[in-house]
Amino acid sequence: MEPINLGNALASFDALWSPRIVTTVNDYDIRVAKVRGEHLWHAHDHTDEFFLVLEGELEIALEERTVRLGQGDVFVVPRGARHKPSSRGGARIMVVEPSGTSSVGDRHEEVPEHVDATTGHALGEDV
């Protein structure tokens, strides 16, 4: 592979809550996403999910609390934990999770129209 700049990767698409797979490490994806507004309550039954905020601010609501992440902050949602990401002002994030992991998890509320239920799109895919 050639090196990939995360800023360039994020500049290559506009869709919100629609992660792109930048590269893979063994059977894990490195994904980036643009987010704004609210995602949905969901849980991944079989995997943790790692978040890094590249720009902006991200909130992750958990059952018992809400964590607030700024630029350069990382957080891991433990497997099985219901969570709902949101970003009032918008954010750019990097996510690490096993390839094939759905963006809406294994259990989720009804998927709103502005959320892309996906296992991640290829960079450059027209979505």
Next chain:
Amino acid sequence: MEPINLGNALASFDALWSPRIVTTVNDYDIRVAKVRGEHLWHAHDHTDEFFLVLEGELEIALEERTVRLGQGDVFVVPRGARHKPSSRGGARIMVVEPSGTSSVGDRHEEVPEHVDATTGHALGEDV
């Protein structure tokens, strides 16, 4: 866990080429390291290795070419590939690899004194 700021994590230690485990995702580590000068030629026989440059510039020499990474660039060294990271001006990096992965790989040249052969230290560990 509480959110962790990567800048704060990097500010908590001085050692070069001595990765700290910021958090884990399933059985993978998220590590950060400060680097300057040359690492050593080594290879991981059983795992890919993901690099993200947070600050500065990192070169990764491979058998057949050298890749140059600036801030925000990512690169994956494929399993089995001999490689030698270096940074003339210094860099701060994030690495993703399976927990237990040695910083000097499974095959390596003699480890110089300025390189820490480790599977990663805990944040706050006095090393």
